[in-house]
Amino acid sequence: MKSNSVKLLISCLAIMTSVFSYGQEFQGKAYYFSKTTMDMDNFGGRQLSDQQKKMFAERMKSMFEKTFILTFNKEESIYKEEEKLDAPSAGGRGGMRFGGMSMTGGDQYKNVKENKLLIEQEFFGKQFLVNDELKKLEWVMTAETKQIGKYMAMKATAIVELDNTDFLSARRRDRNNDNAKANDSTKINNSKNEVEIPKTQTVTAWYTPQIPINQGPGEYWGLPGLILEVSAGRTTILCSKIVLNPEEKNDIKRPSKGKKVTQKEYTQIVKDKMEEMINMRGRGRSGGGRRN
Template sequence: MKSIFTLFIAFLTITTFAQKDFQGKATYMSKTSVDMDNFGGGQMSEQQKKQMMERMKNFLEKTYILSFNKNESSFKEEAKLDAPGTQGSRWGSSNGQGSIYKNLKERKIIEDVEMFSKRFLIVEDMEQPKWELGTETKKIGNYTCYKATMVKVDKSVDFGSIFGRRGRGNQQEKDSTKATEKEDVKTLEVTAWYTPQLPVSSGPDSYWGLPGLILELNAGRTTMLCTEIVLNPSDALEIDKPTKGKEVTRDEYNVIIKEKTDELKERFQNNRGGGRGRF
């Protein structure tokens, strides 16, 4: 009964605010952990692990901005400038390009991404996520948040399996091929904390579908936490729908990336004399 009552109050809050011009910006800090014990085939020294983690920091720790109104939202990584004296490119550094656009009215989500020097628009229909609403609460800043969980199919590209791992040679490649042939379905456990006090059915990354803005999200090894919210800023927000790029489905995009990375992998192995090279 408490869960039903909570859901009723949440939807009532959204209905009330939906009559107003409601918009805002939310800043999220994202952190992803890596299993360094198995990274590089488990043959790295502690010093090498520390050096690798430092090089990957820009990829594993990022800041994002979610701009939203009652129908649309755009989730985009905050561009960062290199510190004075920095040389070379940084892994995972952002140039301010790319976004995840959601349109609740049209039920469409568009991910704008650049890969292999080509821009893609990954277009998907927004099917209602199968969230399980709980009664557990906690405070995030000044907002009371409720817990929601789900297990979803993970269609993201697994670059680790594409590039392979060191340590088992040809047998590993055979095992990898068998795994690919089976087309095992990957799943992802997701925990979200949302607040009905912010009546927007959106959140970080591609997540949405709860009766309030998602302020914290845990998906696999990644955690995203909202650190700042600005409501109804003096300058009206412009949420642009991505239009430049080759329009593809998620499955089509994954096939393209798999083919391109296989080409790079083969080229790399040939340059190393065949067989032993790995990314």
């Protein structure tokens, strides 16, 4: 077992040494497919019939199955949704709509040398530019490997914190186990169908030392190799194709549109709007039930 680990380490070092010979103009493109499964019991749950759940699930499938392109060099990357000629989904490009709320994710820029993160976000018709530092992930690397296409990939895991606007991670509240979950989740409404969001989530990533840059899809980065696959909660991101040093190189431009906010400020804006929508809905229900 120890001998195998030593051989693996030697192989990785040899691969990384050979790849580090890339010139200063090194650039690449990685194509990713992202998919998210939904727990229908958390959205409408018992109020929907099986047929309605099936129809809703199909709509959600088209909304959450996206293709992205990560253009990268040794220091920078830009992560964009691949443009398609299909009719736009509800909420617009890369967007989502829930109960009248809409949000659209735009280009995401990471600069590991400057520790810079820039994300264009549209929320309720307003354009924001999240301008912040890169969030460092405490990766735990393992000796486990697997083949992804023609690349040897290694496994790493990290525990990430979730905020209470991450509704894709919502789960139905278990009233029989409230004490056990009291410290590891956040309730997001007070209805009979109360759901909660875990405070933390385990992320599993597979990266390849054959492309020794610490970039990856979305907010994921910080490993000694390009991240090819990520599993986080109900979302999986898979790399389907890599093009190194393409003949036609693309400029990696920093996003610049929108009101500048930090990630914390943007999260608070979304949180406040969600609470406002929930309160309005609650007042509407209570008002509709009054009789003179």
